[in-house]
Amino acid sequence: MKVTKNVIGLMVLIALLCGCSSKRKQPSLKVSERTGWEYNNPKKGFYNVKTEYSGMVPPGTVYVSTMSFTKGQNEDPVSSPINDLKRRIGTDGFFLDQFEVTNIDWREYVSWLQGVYKHDLRRVMLALPDETVWRRELEYNEPYVKSYYTHVSFGFYPVVGVSWNQAMAYCQWRTDRANERILIDKKIISYTDLETLNSSIEGVDSTEYSKYIFSTQKRNDFLRQLNGEDFDVDLDGIIFDAAYRLPTEAEWEYAAYGLIPVKDNFAEGRTYPWSGTQVREMNNKKTRGQFIANFVRGRGDAIGQKLNSTPTLHVGFFPPNEYGLYDMAGNVNEWVLDVYRATSNQLVGEFNSFRGNNWLNDSIYAESILDRLPLMEQEVRDSMRNILIKERQFYVSARDVRDFKDGDKPSVLNDSILRWEHATPIEQATMISNTARVYKGGGWRDRAIWLNPAKRRWLDQNGRASDIGFRCAMSAVGGTNKKRQ
Numbered sequence: 001m002k003v004t005k006n007v008i009g010l011m012v013l014i015a016l017l018c019g020c021s022s023k024r025k026q027p028s029l030k031v032s033e034r035t036g037w038e039y040n041n042p043k044k045g046f047y048n049v050k051t052e053y054s055g056m057v058p059p060g061t062v063y064v065s066t067m068s069f070t071k072g073q074n075e076d077p078v079s080s081p082i083n084d085l086k087r088r089i090g091t092d093g094f095f096l097d098q099f100e101v102t103n104i105d106w107r108e109y110v111s112w113l114q115g116v117y118k119h120d121l122r123r124v125m126l127a128l129p130d131e132t133v134w135r136r137e138l139e140y141n142e143p144y145v146k147s148y149y150t151h152v153s154f155g156f157y158p159v160v161g162v163s164w165n166q167a168m169a170y171c172q173w174r175t176d177r178a179n180e181r182i183l184i185d186k187k188i189i190s191y192t193d194l195e196t197l198n199s200s201i202e203g204v205d206s207t208e209y210s211k212y213i214f215s216t217q218k219r220n221d222f223l224r225q226l227n228g229e230d231f232d233v234d235l236d237g238i239i240f241d242a243a244y245r246l247p248t249e250a251e252w253e254y255a256a257y258g259l260i261p262v263k264d265n266f267a268e269g270r271t272y273p274w275s276g277t278q279v280r281e282m283n284n285k286k287t288r289g290q291f292i293a294n295f296v297r298g299r300g301d302a303i304g305q306k307l308n309s310t311p312t313l314h315v316g317f318f319p320p321n322e323y324g325l326y327d328m329a330g331n332v333n334e335w336v337l338d339v340y341r342a343t344s345n346q347l348v349g350e351f352n353s354f355r356g357n358n359w360l361n362d363s364i365y366a367e368s369i370l371d372r373l374p375l376m377e378q379e380v381r382d383s384m385r386n387i388l389i390k391e392r393q394f395y396v397s398a399r400d401v402r403d404f405k406d407g408d409k410p411s412v413l414n415d416s417i418l419r420w421e422h423a424t425p426i427e428q429a430t431m432i433s434n435t436a437r438v439y440k441g442g443g444w445r446d447r448a449i450w451l452n453p454a455k456r457r458w459l460d461q462n463g464r465a466s467d468i469g470f471r472c473a474m475s476a477v478g479g480t481n482k483k484r485q
Helices: 002-022 103-116 121-127 142-147 164-185 194-201 206-211 219-227 249-257 303-308 362-370 378-391 425-430
Strands: 061-064 067-071 087-091 094-097 296-298 333-339 436-440 457-460 473-475
Touching: 061 249, 087 249, 094 249, 103 121, 103 164, 103 194, 121 164, 206 219, 249 333, 249 436, 362 378
Parallel strands: none
Antiparallel strands: 061 094, 067 087, 094 473, 333 436, 436 457
16 A cells, blocks of 8 residues: 555656646746846846747748658659759748739739839839740740730739749849838838839939838838938838748749648658649549649640630649649749759758858848947948958858859859859759759640659749749748747
8 A cells, every 4th residue: 555655656746747847937028037137128127129929921922831851853764854863851931922923913013113213114124024935936926925914814824934033033022012011001111102212213323222212131221211310120020031032942842742741741752742643633523534734735735725725824723732832733834042953952951952052242241230230430330340351250252152062173162154164064064054043843835744843944044934934932930939920
């Protein structure tokens, strides 16, 4: 009996200890645990701190959770280059557009540019998609040249004829307009119509535009021009945590599969963004036998023309994958962020793998650090910049590591425009340079083999095609252990 009582007592003690240790103590939101001084109390402290935060979901996006997966080849190689060797990698969680960017989305972008830059139409012209991508030898596609981008009936079709560079410019513009909308809604800034913006910058040097047009990167310039040089406000947690951008190749491929893990395990691998190895619906009795992507089944047999009498189809025509993402296979290929190398899958990092790093000059990075400090005279700012660069031993020059570990002897670090005599052995063999960008997903001109998310091709970042579009991504800063609005 004594033994039983002792055992029970020991079990109760263990349960209590386990209960105490499993319940983590939350840090104080009012007082510093390290110094005892109060937060946000000028009479009993010196530090103003934000302790509550709710992340925002960017409009039109889907959250893709963190997970590791096997990137690369997932089928027997058939008549396509073997440039997608298998490797297991991990990615952070991120947001990805539910639909491809459409003609209406792009027209909105161009409309803003037309209003703000009436005096500088060159900016507008450079933003327009190349409608001549529809022209092809021995084909009559002039109706698409004249109508695809502009006609109302094609409003919700994916925009094509835009280069990688144009897509990145759109992402930056979208970041600025989304954050500007938030600040207007919160009455931190007031709305200014496009005609007034145009009048404000006409005759002003382009380096000063950020004082009149809201830019996320140079928001302090804008806010101080609006409210006076002493104005200072912390926008962290008010505007979006990160900027819109193109997804990395690893992010795009992971999101395309749409695999929802069960206890960190996947039930199956996939050839396409849906179950099975068929390009027709096989599971749903009502829709069995119907195509579930827009591609070319065989010579002269395009699915889009069969279903809708158009080469592309409006976004959302087919069902989404399990993440709720539409058209991750077919319709149009999509630009991703990475620079192309045939060896990329062998050499990329294990965590957030990405080839394309092009680091800014550290004097520019130093400016972003100085922006966090109290406002100072220009002479003092210059001396602080020198301290950051010299005494903290920042690199003074920018660093280009797009071709890091790509098979050359020493990788080129500073010459982003590679001439033939400076090209690496891989580039000399393949004529691929640091401006070659990956695109994925398969398009309306492609056979089914290219619908596999592992497949990868490349085009120069200034190149355009009638079957390449894009969608935007945004990093999810701070993890998922927080409320999301």
